[in-house]
Amino acid sequence: MDSLTQIVLGAAVGEAVLGNKIGNKAMLYGAIAGTIPDLDVFASHFTDTVSALEIHRGFTHSILFSIVFAPIFGWLITTYEKYKDFKDWSWLFFWAFITHPILDAHTTWGTQLFWPLDIRLAFKNIFVIDPLYTLPFLVFLLLAMRQKRSSKKRSSYNRMGLLVSSGYLLLSLVLKWIAFNQFKDALERQNIAYLELDTRPSAMNTVLWSANVETKDSYLLGNYSFFDSQPIRFETYPKNHHLLEKLIEDTSVQRMIAISEGWYSIQKNDNNLYFNDLRFGLLSLEPNSQNFVFKYKITIKDSNKVMFTEVPKDNNDGKKLLSDLWTRLKGN
Structure with a gap:
């Protein structure tokens, strides 16, 4: 998905994991973590076109990347943030990392979630930019951001954003199935x-x-x-x-x-x-x-x-x- 969508998703995941303990910083770090997997696009500046295409949505979009780098970033944050719980920070980065490629797997390009296995998941049920997925999600995130970290409304707004966006994603799978059958019937006719x-x-x-x-x-x-x-x-x-x-x-x-x-x-x-x-x-x-x-x-x-x-x-x-x-x- 596009950068804004991944920022919103990462921020919402960060809030869900650590928002009640560190407030808006959880959204900030979640948003940063949500963009990190897409840094693989810079490979195009250092290699040929074919290699860059192979690298894109490869290792950085894998379960392995999430497992290996979540604790590294978790440790790094504990070296300067007041909140020192290494486990909590690692979980924040892990969930922000892993939800990024899971969402990307629903697009046409797909992801190599199981890298280094040569398996690309591409369900092709949502376009890389879809306002109906992103904008309601963003509205709920902004509403949550305005609440105190101990407020029940804060967690409720954030939860609603995750549920509405996930619900739309599920709906798109149903719509894809209907469209697929329309094409299939047309070919038969x-x-x-x-x-x-x-x-x-x-x-x-x-x-x-x-x-x-x-x-x-x-x-x-x-x-x-x-x-x-x-x-x-x-x-x-x-x-x-x-x-x-x-x-x-x-x-x-x-x-x-x-x-x-x-x-x-x-x-x-x-x-x-x-x-x-x-x-x-x-x-x-x-x-x-x-x-x-x-x-x-x-x-x-x-x-x-x-x-x-x-x-x-x-x-x-x-x-x-x-x-x-x-x-x-x-x-x-």
């Missing part, structure tokens, strides 16, 4: 034979859902809103995996395919090859758009090493997409 069906919510809501459908030679992309009155339409995108030719044997290419979980297409434009990660869809609702959210240019260095460079996104595309999504959300 249109007599489309497919190998795999994958669904996810569109940006900042759980009303409009997107689907990736794998067929033998192509991928089908479609959208469904709970307000739709017309049948679901699917756009076809050829896999074009054959365009990789011998590059398919390259280690970096194999790693990128693994990162994309096999949901990728190859695009050739002006003699350049592009790797499209289909898991995150398009930056446009226009028919037959090739403007994928994550597109990587493939280049070959003198040493015959394959390199991937992310194609920069245009902010105007993002703004237009949000406007188009709002229109599409209201039904076709």
Whole structure:
């Protein structure tokens, strides 16, 4: 999830663990702890694109990280804070660390919660930014912050924030199941034979859902809103995996395919090859758009090493997409 959401979650967890003993400092340290796992994004400044993608939401989002680093941070805090209970501080950091990747596991990218095992959890039932999850949670946190640490209202507000946000998360799983069945029924009605069906919510809501459908030679992309009155339409995108030719044997290419979980297409434009990660869809609702959210240019260095460079996104595309999504959300 986005940084604000993880700050709010970390602060609420910190309050739940230690708020009655140290007041707002529990929220402060919980908020800090809630952002620490995402420091892995800085790996992109020190390594290549493929390695950075592998590192993201890896070790720092694992149970192992939470177990190892919670007591280290707990000990560090006791060296200068007046409250010296090492066990309490360690529990605060542990729960703030572990709830971060558990929440991230519900997004499209997912997390390697069981690192070093090569298992990525990605339930894909909530977008990385969702105001309906974050804003009510934030309101309850601010209400709790205004109360005295011994006040019953303080713990009650914080508990309500955790319950409401968790309830919405559970609701999104139900909505995903309904949307999945709508896509499945549409494919059956249109007599489309497919190998795999994958669904996810569109940006900042759980009303409009997107689907990736794998067929033998192509991928089908479609959208469904709970307000739709017309049948679901699917756009076809050829896999074009054959365009990789011998590059398919390259280690970096194999790693990128693994990162994309096999949901990728190859695009050739002006003699350049592009790797499209289909898991995150398009930056446009226009028919037959090739403007994928994550597109990587493939280049070959003198040493015959394959390199991937992310194609920069245009902010105007993002703004237009949000406007188009709002229109599409209201039904076709």
